Amino acid sequence: MFKKDLELYRQWELVLDHLEKAVGKRPGGLNSVLFLIGVRELGKGKKRFSKEQKQDLIHIAICKLMSISGYYTLEGLDEDGWPHWKLIKKLPHVDMLDQEKLLKMHIIEYFDNEIRWQ
Numbered sequence: 001m002f003k004k005d006l007e008l009y010r011q012w013e014l015v016l017d018h019l020e021k022a023v024g025k026r027p028g029g030l031n032s033v034l035f036l037i038g039v040r041e042l043g044k045g046k047k048r049f050s051k052e053q054k055q056d057l058i059h060i061a062i063c064k065l066m067s068i069s070g071y072y073t074l075e076g077l078d079e080d081g082w083p084h085w086k087l088i089k090k091l092p093h094v095d096m097l098d099q100e101k102l103l104k105m106h107i108i109e110y111f112d113n114e115i116r117w118q
Contacts, residue, residue: 008101011108018111030100033107037061041083065106
C-alpha cells in the first residue's frame, strides 16, 4: 500500500507542477485543482465567480471526475451553458482520506486523458 501512496503522491505533484506553469501559481490543494477543472469544464474562460458559482464549479469537476468511473453522466447544459450531471451509480462509501485519494487518482487520469500534459 505504501508504494501505491508514494506513486500517487509523485503523480499528484506532477499535476501541481503542471498547473503552476499553466496558471502562474501553484494550487493550494485539492479544492483549488477541482475549481480549475470546473472552470475548464464550464468553458467560459477566466472570469470572476461568486462563492456559490465556485461551489458549483467544484461540483462540476467532481461529477466530471467521477464520470470516469461511471458514477455520473452528463445530462446536458442549461440555458447559461452550465453542465448538469446525473448520478447513475451509487457512490462508494469511503472515509475522507480514501475519498481524497480517489479524487486525486481521477484528477491524474483526467490530466492524462483530457489534457495530455505529460
